[in-house]
Amino acid sequence: MSYARQMLDTYSRTFNVDADVLAAAIDALSDCVQACNADNAADLSEPNVTEMVTCIRLCLDCVDVCAATAGVIGRQTDYDANVARPLLEACVAICKSCGDECGRHAPHYEHCRVCEQACRRCERACQDLLDALK
């Protein structure tokens, strides 16, 4: 069981979203940060780094947006929908763009294949949380 799930189980705050959906999103965001951090570092080590520039940029954007989203939704500031909703939408969009770009390199680079999986899972988990917020 992840720390996110354990913490939510011990936490006295009343949720206005399902704890399983929230914990799944936090876990997927945390893993996506880890994968995108590793993938842009791996891209920078490839001989054809010129062809990996878009992938590097998107991975860096994905790290920034996913880390911020994990912080905000974990903090549960009474889920101001005006903040949480567009933030999750930005997250879904960057995970899709980054996952698509990693997917293009996946046949050549195993690190991009693994990163694509992390992005796809994060995109779904954030979309599930968005649906639960509505």
Next chain:
Amino acid sequence: MSYARQMLDTYSRTFNVDADVLAAAIDALSDCVQACNADNAADLSEPNVTEMVTCIRLCLDCVDVCAATAGVIGRQTDYDANVARPLLEACVAICKSCGDECGRHAPHYEHCRVCEQACRRCERACQDLLDALK
């Protein structure tokens, strides 16, 4: 002149937004991160910390969202509007919420008055960039 403006002046990439609007947003985001970091630390030192909990939470959210937005818009990943737009919307929303909450404490705490100003300026600068992206 800020580093953001100097950097944009030296940068070979073709912008699809006005460099002044972009530099103003990056500067305001960077200052807002600084102010909200300082304000939540100051709130935690006040004797009536219980009454400052909402302000602390909102400042922490504001740091996370503004830092991520500064990274993404500074990186200019061909401004995927699906990412930049909701991210800037989230930024406008949290700067408004955080600025309003700081405004409530401004009569009592000078640090909240200063933070309110940083949030209001950041809200406007992000809204201006949003308008320029359209």
Next chain:
Amino acid sequence: MSYARQMLDTYSRTFNVDADVLAAAIDALSDCVQACNADNAADLSEPNVTEMVTCIRLCLDCVDVCAATAGVIGRQTDYDANVARPLLEACVAICKSCGDECGRHAPHYEHCRVCEQACRRCERACQDLLDALK
């Protein structure tokens, strides 16, 4: 298997530290960020928040230091020992301080007990990586 371990397995860069030790540190850092983010949010929800101020501050410091360390050691910038070593030392120190403070609240708050575990594990994993760098 974590994303960190999978990524290291696919990564063409030659390591100057054992991949298991490195992956264990990245995983522990990532989990510690998650736990400390959740714990300070939980602390802010407790009725006796005044008594939790030190725990909140230390958790926020721990998030900042662990997230930066995960980025730097994952990026493996030829492990400039002048950077990686003091950064890991700072990480060991904040994980110890934060783990100790969470330990004091662990009898009363399950969320602090879980966070203490994450901090202790991260302290050990960063110490192991420090030892491997020497």
Next chain:
Amino acid sequence: MSYARQMLDTYSRTFNVDADVLAAAIDALSDCVQACNADNAADLSEPNVTEMVTCIRLCLDCVDVCAATAGVIGRQTDYDANVARPLLEACVAICKSCGDECGRHAPHYEHCRVCEQACRRCERACQDLLDALK
């Protein structure tokens, strides 16, 4: 006057370091984050990106370490010297490495020249704070 200096002037906490030295460090760290974020983005746009890989990696490390250090020293968690000192040492080291690497590219790229200045100033400001902590 920067937000950091204004905030410190309004802040009831008793400092154990000179407020000018602390504010100068926070400002320099915040500017260095901004410059290194912009410089690695600019590097990624250059046609000879292969030659800029070390500069990109070091800028990314510098962003991570400087942002974390700004958070921790701004929070003033009773300045646990075991945390603040190695963190500032890591900051001095990465600002030196990144400034040196940017300096190598400064004759060719104005964005690296500007970033070098931000790194040098941050290195000095963090060293000054380190000296003040002793």
